[in-house]
Amino acid sequence: MKSYRKELWFNVPTRRAFINITGQVQDCLGESGITEGLVLCNAMHITASVFINDDESGLHQDYDEWLERLAPHAPVAQYRHNVGEDNADAHMKRQIMGREVVVAVTAGQLDLGTWERIFYGEFDGRRRKRVLVKIIGE
Numbered sequence: 727m728k729s730y731r732k733e734l735w736f737n738v739p740t741r742r743a744f745i746n747i748t749g750q751v752q753d754c755l756g757e758s759g760i761t762e763g764l765v766l767c768n769a770m771h772i773t774a775s776v777f778i779n780d781d782e783s784g785l786h787q788d789y790d791e792w793l794e795r796l797a798p799h800a801p802v803a804q805y806r807h808n809v810g811e812d813n814a815d816a817h818m819k820r821q822i823m824g825r826e827v828v829v830a831v832t833a834g835q836l837d838l839g840t841w842e843r844i845f846y847g848e849f850d851g852r853r854r855k856r857v858l859v860k861i862i863g864e
Contacts, residue, residue, distance in 0.1 A: 727763075727862060727863065727864060728758065728759065728760050728763075728861075728862070728863065728864065729860070729861070729862050730754065730757065730758035730759075730760060730859075730860070730861040730862075731858070731859070731860050731861075732754050732757070732858075732859045733770070733856045733857065733858055733859070734747060734750055734751075734754075734846075734856060734857045734859060735854060735855070735856050736846060736848065736854070736855050736856070736857070737851075737852075737853065737854045737855075738848040738851035738852070738855075739851065739852060740848075740851050740852070741799070741816075741848075741849070741850065741851050741852065742790060742793075742819075742847075742848060742849050742851065743847075743848045743851060744786045744789065744790075744845050744846070744847050744848075745845060745846045745847075745848070746781050746843050746844070746845055747767070747776075747844050747845065747846050747857065748781075748836065748838070748843045748844045750859075751765060751767055751829075751836065751844050751859055752835070752836055754859045754861065755831060755834065755835075755836065755861060756834070758861045760831060760834075760861050760862070760863040760864065761831065761833060761834040761863070761864065762831060762832065762833075762863050762864050763830075763831045763861060763862050763863015763864060764828055764829070764830060764831060764861070764862055764863060765828065765829045765830075765831055765836065765859065765860070765861045766826060766827075766828050766858070766859070766860040766861075767826060767827050767829075767844060767857055767858070767859050767860075768825050768826030768827075768857065768858050768860075769820070769825055769826070769846065769847075769855070769857055770855070770856045770857065770858055771855045771856070772817055772820060773813055773816035773817055773819075773820055773848075773849050773850035774820060774846065774847060774848050774849060774850075774855050774857075775819070775820045775823035775824055775825065775845075775846070775847035775849070776824070776825065776826050776827050776844065776845065776846055776847070776857055777823050777824050777827060777844075777845055777847060778827050778829075778838070778842050778843065778844055778845070779842070779843070779845065780841045780842070780843070781841075781843040781845075789823075793819045793822065793823070793849075796818070796819075796822065797814075797815040797818035797819050797822070798815060799812075799815045802814070813849075813850040815849070816849035816850035819847075819849040820847070820849055823847050823849075827844060829844070831861070831863055
C-alpha cells in the first residue's frame, strides 16, 4: 500500500468564503500515482471546513446566509469565547459544515457523484490556513 501527503495553503482575503478545491485534490491524486484507494481531505484549522456539495453560486450564498443566521458574527459580545477574540461564530460554523471528507479513488479518479465537488470553507479568513490531503491505496 502506498501513502501520499500534501498540504494545500489558502489565504482568503475575506472573513468567509467557499473555494472549490476539487481540481487541486485531483492533481494530488495524479502526483501520488495511486489508482485505487481513498483520499482524506481535512481542514487543519478549527475555523475552517472541508465539505462536498454542488458548485452553484446560489447554493453558496444560501449556505453563507444560513450559517450567519445560525451563528451570527455580531454582536461578538454574545459569545464567551470572544474575550480577546472575535471568531466564536467561525468555530460554530465549522462544527456545522464539518472537518473533513473521504472520497473513493477508482481508476485514478476521484469517485464523486455527478454534481459533487470538494470545497474548502473559510469562516475566519485573512490569514494563511491549510488543508491536508492524505491518499492511501495502490
